[in-house]
Amino acid sequence: MAIRLYTDNACDLDLDYLNKLQVKVFHMPVTIKEQTYRDRLTIDPPEFYRLISEPGVVPTTAQITPGEFQQEFEKVIAETDDDIIYIAFSSVLSGTYQSACLARDLVNPQRITVIDSKSASVGFGLTVIRAAQAIAAGKDKSQVIAEIEDNIRRIQHLFIVGNFEMLKRGGRVSSTSAALGNLLNIKLLLHFVEGAIVPLEKAHGFKKARKRMLEIMEERGSNLADQLIGINHSNYYEGALELKGMIEERFGCKNFVISEIGAAIGSHVGAGTISVFFLTE
DSSP states (O other), rough: OOOOEEEGGGGOOOHHHHHTTTTEOOOEEETTTTEEBBBBBBBOHHHHHHHTTTHHHHHHHOOOOOHHHHHHHHHHHHHHEEEEEEEESSTTTTTHHHHHOOOOOOOOTTTEEEEEOOOOHHHHHHHHHHHHHHHHHHHHHHHHHHHHHHHHEEEEEEEEEEESSHHHHTTTTTHHHHHHHHHTTTTEEEEEETTTEEEEEEEESHHHHHHHHHHHHHHHHSSGGGSSSEEESSOOOHHHHHHHHHHHHHHOOOOOEEEEEEEHHHHHOOTOEEEEEEBBO
8 A cells, every 4th residue: 555645835945856856735824915835836945045035024834624624635535545654844943743633534544644743944854755765665554653653753953043033023022131131142052842942042143153053963963974964054045055065074974955945944044054964962
């Protein structure tokens, strides 16, 4: 019995890459200036960052509806003998996981598995890649799920927010805190704990924050040289390349996936953010 692997655009992997992996994608809506787009389908990252650079623009995101999942799941179940595995954006950050669970229960809980990645962006993407590789290798459903769950337990997210503007626009920090943070060139280093974004440390300036990121990567990483390392950025490709070079030099890593943060995540972190993803022991 074949396995159909699904994910959503919050994994921040390029659609061409996901197509090569034979992964199907659900696309979250994002609304900008009363116009609704589908992340990576009808709006690409460069256009998104151009639009939100305008003063006062606050993008809003929404979850994928149960009906969208139900329509796709019913089609696969009716037309094929395939089982479905859907790996979802962290349930702490979006209701999309719950929407998929509702659709699963309405369609066929025996043939549809919905998994909370407890992750975001390319950290989530690395789990999707591992699942796709396990399916391509001919592993059965239980083995594929075990691979996914192992990655979820071990995946590490470290990211530096470029500036406080989007955090302020979204109401996550006060205007006073944002102004002070930007004035003093304070960079926030964040990580994930059980699917939630949690502040880790503050650093004065991007270089110090990036240096600390690599130190934490060394503390937490396991056999980094043999891993596929994820890097992403929001409108900061040169920064992603610099980080890649530093990781190569320090840890001997050779395998990377680099992508740009799309609208679903970018709506909350803005431009200038950079992240690294890897596995702990």
